[in-house]
Amino acid sequence: MSLVFFWLASGWHVLLLLLSTTIDWRSGNSIHASSDKRVRKRWLMISLITNLSLLSIFKYLDFLIRSFNLAALKISNSPGLDELGLALPVGISFYTFQTMSYTIDIYRRKTVPYQSFVDFGCYASFFPQLVAGPIVRADDFKTQLDRPMSYNSANIKIGLTLIVYGLFKKIVFADNLALHANQIFTEGEHLGNIGLIWWASLCFGIQIYCDFSAYTNIALGSARLLGISLPENFKTPYAATSPQDFWRRWHISLSTWLRDYLYIPLGGSRHGQRVMLFALMTTMILGGLWHGASWNFVIWGLVHGLLLVGHRFLSKLNLVEKLFINFKTGSTIISWIITQYLVFLTWLIFRIEDVGVLFESMKTFVGIGGYFDFSEFMLFLPEIKLLTFALAVIFIIGHGFSGRFGGFVYQLSKQRSIAWGLTVGLMISVMYFLQPAESVDFIYFRF
Amino acid sequence: MISLPEDSENLFTIAKSGIVAGLTFLFVSTFVVNPLVTNAMIESQILSNGRYAIVYDAHETIGEFGDFKATAIGSSIIRDAVDGLCISQNMDSKTGAGIFNLGISGGNPYTEMIQTQAVINSKADLVLLELGPNNLWQFYDSQSLDDYIEFRFSINSITMDHDDVGSWTELIRERDMPYVALTDIQKMRMNKIYSIESVESTFEEISSGLPEIDFTRSGVPGIGDDDWLEYLMTPTYKPPNFELKSSHEVRTYFEENMPKLANGSIYNPKSEGTLNHNSYEYILRELTKNGIEVLLIGIPHHPLVYQYLSENQLDEYNLTFAKYLEYDGVYGMNMFWEEWPEWMFRDRNHLGLHGREYACERIAEAIDSINYNQSEAFFVQPTVELFLEQKSQCDGSGLTWNVISENTIIPAKEYSFCSMAKDQRLPHKWEKGVTDAGIRLSPDIGLSPRNVVDGPMVGYNVTIEKPGWYFFWFETRGESDSDDTFAVTFERPNLPETSFSIISSFPQGDGEWIWTNESSMAPLKMWVQDSWDITIKIWMQEDGVELRRILISNEPSFIPTEEVVG
Incomplete structure (x- = not known):
């Protein structure tokens, strides 16, 4: 089959x-x-x-x-x-x-x-x-x-929930936000407008997560229907508070593969700093290259490697350690903001293949020579704006909360049949009616 | 890895969940999305004009209308020709009649046919059905036509109810069937096309904090609003077009466009067998079968159109018209062959304000005669020559006024000579005796010729015997708020016309006469060298202004008032 x-x-x-x-x-x-x-x-x-x-x-x-x-x-x-x-x-x-x-x-x-x-x-x-x-x-x-195959109804329910949830993320969030990211990056205009670049980066960040994790959900759900449980691939990556934490939450099956079959064989972290640096940078560059045969993926891997190295050194500084001990909440929030800022910066590298557009966008993203013009921002975005803003806000809130309650799929799966049916029916309705006219392929199909 | 106790579910609970999910989807689609999409279409800018989405709601409203009701159906030609409120007021046969105008841009018999069942359901007494040569073309392969049909069928499918579906479905071409929703599932598919924009538009409405519908966004009031019923009878018409162009510009338009148009399908109608004919025949058959009378209306085109059409070019139109009159309960009023004056049109084939006013009288008469069971022959008699005749008349008194005293008063209505608007499309003129002892620019509709010299003029021959400074005063008043002005010129034999002086300082709307000599060129005065014959010309700039007297004085400090002049 x-x-x-x-x-x-x-x-x-x-x-x-x-x-x-x-x-x-x-x-x-x-x-x-x-x-x-x-x-x-x-x-x-x-x-x-x-x-x-x-x-x-x-x-x-x-x-x-x-x-x-x-x-x-x-x-x-x-x-x-x-x-x-x-x-x-x-x-x-x-x-x-x-x-x-x-x-x-x-x-x-x-x-x-x-x-x-x-x-x-x-x-x-x-x-x-x-x-x-x-x-x-x-x-x-x-x-x-x-094991003997277990086609039980609980698996069917979990499988269906995973599939519906995956489709929901892909159709409602990923595909709608993709229109905004595509418009900004493809047109390559107004790249000095910091609002547009931040928004495009946010849109693409949400798009790629909802796109890729949606596929994973559908894969997990389909496997569940056949009685097979596949491993989770994501754990709310945008809640990560450090680059290392991010890679523990993002594309987990790849990052653990790279760790077990590349990073550790190359020396890992137990043979001194030089070996660790070499192993880490090589792993991340090859990890980047795994995503696609293009220099921007190599640079993306390289930058993530540098972030991991930087994080290792910074986290060992006394000052940082003390800050985390004495001001745990504040330090965690600040490190979350910094981490996500950097993660979304790297999405620009991942998404933009044109070097000129990439360079301009990155400069603006970090505030070099950028400006903010709200009218231009609103004028340049695709026609469907408020819905997309609303989707981004819903995603951010949902993403923040989903980790706390064991995840949406778990919460939905354990609902009784009427509540489950109502929620799934509602999700299918939203999917059906908010599906953009232009469908977007799963990003990771390319890899 | 998510897990649940194996016995927490069974196939029955899964099936139950599936049914609930399906019902939820149907509920959301029918009771949330469909109204959301329909409202957004009418109230927002999803469609270029919300009018496309109101057809079935309009029929529902018409159905609830208690008195005599007639519904006009057709293209923008009938939309611009029918002023339902005006017709209703001009009718003698029924009081409180509702004449509803559902003419729509681009509408053709094939696209309008699908509202036949809704018309029947609304129990209209009469249908005013447009029948012009432009409605009888053979369908052809055209992307824009296909797009329009898809658009109209999709919108109508979303907004129609199940009981609006009639046997018209049998006439729908195979290629158009995907755009006609006959089932809930198909309707859902149609809703989907506009659902995202509808949600966006709802967000926009919420975010802008609009407590009520913004009329200007779609050009259509909300269903059931105060303006709703009035709008269904008298829609918002397009602003003047040809009315604001010079005669030369209008002629240039026709020279550039008509040769091609005259060879096109709209001026080369067929007599039978087209999809449009089939649709007409379906509409007539169904309406008359259900006791609804039909008045076929042919609206005239701009008179310059006819010069480009060859003899017998529209014979098949005439044949069709005659053939359809043979149906029981079908009457005809073919005004297409009447030559209405240019100033009645806003463009090549749409009536402007004046044309609509005249059409109002004609249609009202026609409906009355149907209601009084008069002869069908009544409806084909043109009476439009009256307008042309009336327009060409303008006679002055021929008097010459001698200025010999300090203050000489000239009654405005005693003008020496006059001329109608040079542009024959304009009906405006100075009318005598409309007000007490004065003359008035009429009609007052807020329109103005673009160029003063195109407007109607009254002239006064004056002989001034003594040399010196002379000051010119005008006793005037205006009616409307800001659009009452006229221009004054002075001429001497063998000398060029002086510059225009625009006078616009009138009391606003309180009916008080005032004397003024303030103009755009400063106070109106003239140095007279010796005995001079001069001509004072007064031109319409904007209509509505009234002029009672002209005073010529040689006293610089003299200010005429009611007390002094009387």
Whole structure:
């Protein structure tokens, strides 16, 4: 079923998924079966090289050619190489990372191979999360597959709630706010107006969260309907009070993957500051690059790496420690404001591909040469303004509260049938009638 | 990871939740979103004009109207031709009649057909149905036409009730069916198109703290407001257009546009078989079957239009008109072939204020004759020549006034000569005897010729025998607040006309006569070298002003008053 789903979405690219699945299956079994370290390593390398090659060829090769051409043009004005123009296979970043973790975990003897190829195939290509995650660990999935499937009504209710909530976030919040962010960033006008840049950044921040977490909710909900529980990917990231805290709440399955399979192997934080710095910056830059073959993602990862480093050093300062001890609430609020200010600043890097527009926007965002003109602000925004403002306010309030009560999905799921039906009916109505005419693709489908 | 006790739910509770969710959705859609969208369409700027959204609410109001009621249906041509309040007041046959105007911009028989059932439901006594050559074209492939049909059908689908759906659905083209909502689900889909804008508009209303509907936002009052009924009879008409242009500009317009238009579909009607004909036939059949009489009305176009049409070009229109008169209960008033004067039109095919006033009388007569069961032949007799005749007449007294004493008084109505407005589209003139002993610029509708020399003029021949300074005083009064002015010029034989002096200092509306010599060119005075023959010309600048006497004095310090002059 998953393969049919993938074939419908991605055509012949299903063969790449089959190739990756087959090689990782074979590698996993061979690693597990052998006690010879060299053999085990060789099979691990086969798995890693296969997956990273697929990723490199289909996702990064054209980017490298483009970068090479640019450099060659600057240096020698020589004619460039032709780009391959390969279409990006759907979900390649997710399933390659997922199956790599499988062979690495077997190599590390943290897990054992799946007993059947079908089970492993199901893990590698599980359709609800195949396209945009979350990245599931083999062991977590296997445990559930090994259990008898439990199609109970509670799971159905939770699954439906997750799906409706995901669709609600995507259609009502993400797609409506996207119109504002797109207008400002695409037009590239009035970039000196600080109001417009802050608003665009806020809109995009809400959009990307509601978009990505919505997909995760739908994936989790669909999996739940099949009796599978997938891990949470977000925990109110805009409540984070430090860059480190942010990465514990944002795209958790990727950040933990990067931590376990990149940061720690590169040395982590237990081998001195230099190693830690190297490991952290490398992890974050590669993490940025994972998002897309573009320099702005590299810079985005780099800046987040710098923020994490900066936070590490700052948090160890005596003054800061004392402040947090003596003025806990005040310090927490200030660090929340600073963290979110910086996080939303980095969204500009994530969103804007045009260097000129990005540079102007960032300057304005931090207040260099910016101005505020309310009339221009109102004039330049799309026609639907007040509704979008209202949605932003509702999101901020909802986001702030949802963490305190175990989350909206939990609260809704435990409601009795009439209250649940009324709320879901209301959500469906709002979704139906507030769906913008222009639909926007899930952002993380690109990755 | 979220978990619930496994026994907390069962398939029955899930099914119950699903049903509740579905019902909630239906409730919200029907009782929240639909009224929200409908109101926003009427009251805000979602639509270019809220009038598009009021059709079915209008029929509902008409249905509640107790006395004789007639509903005008058609395009903007009928909208601009029908002044329901005026017609109602001019009718003899029924008192307190309601003549409702639902003409709408771009409306054609096909798009208007879908309100037939609503007309029947409203139990109208009479329908004034527009039938002009512009309504009988063959449908053609056009994006703008398709867009208009989609727009109108969508809006009407949102606002109509289930009982407004009639057998007109059988005439809807396959390609237009997606825009006609016959079920709640389809209606929901239509609402969705405008729901976001409606919510936005509601937010705007809340944020601006508007306690009541802002009439100017959509040009339509809220349903049930004080102005609502009046608006349904006499809608807000467009401001003057051709009335403000010079004759040359109007002719240039026709020269540039009419050759192409004359070859277009609106002036090349068909006699049968088009979707428009099918729609007409459906409307006539259904209305008459349900006991509703129909008055087919052909509104004339601007007289210059006819010069561009060849002989027999509109024969098929005539044939259609004649054919439809054969239906029982259908009457006709084809004024299209009457040549109404230019000044009755605001543009090529829409009547202006004067045209509407005249149409009001004609339509009132027609409705009366239907109610009195008079002959159908009555409705085709043109009586419009009266206007042209009346307009060409202007005679002065021919007198010359000799200034020999210190103060010479000239009664204003004894003007030596006069001329009508040079621009024949303007009906304004100086009228004698309208007020006590004076002359008055009429009619007073707030319009003014753009150029003073286009306006009506009265002239006074004066001979001044003694040299010296002479001061000119005018006894005048104005009626309206700010738009009563006239201009004065002085002429001498063989000398060019002097500059215009605009006089505008009148008491406002209290009916008091005052003497003034203050003008835009300072006090009006003239140095007379020796015995001079001069001409004083008074031109209309803005209408409504009255002039009783002119006083010529050679005393610089003399100020005429009621006590002194008498």
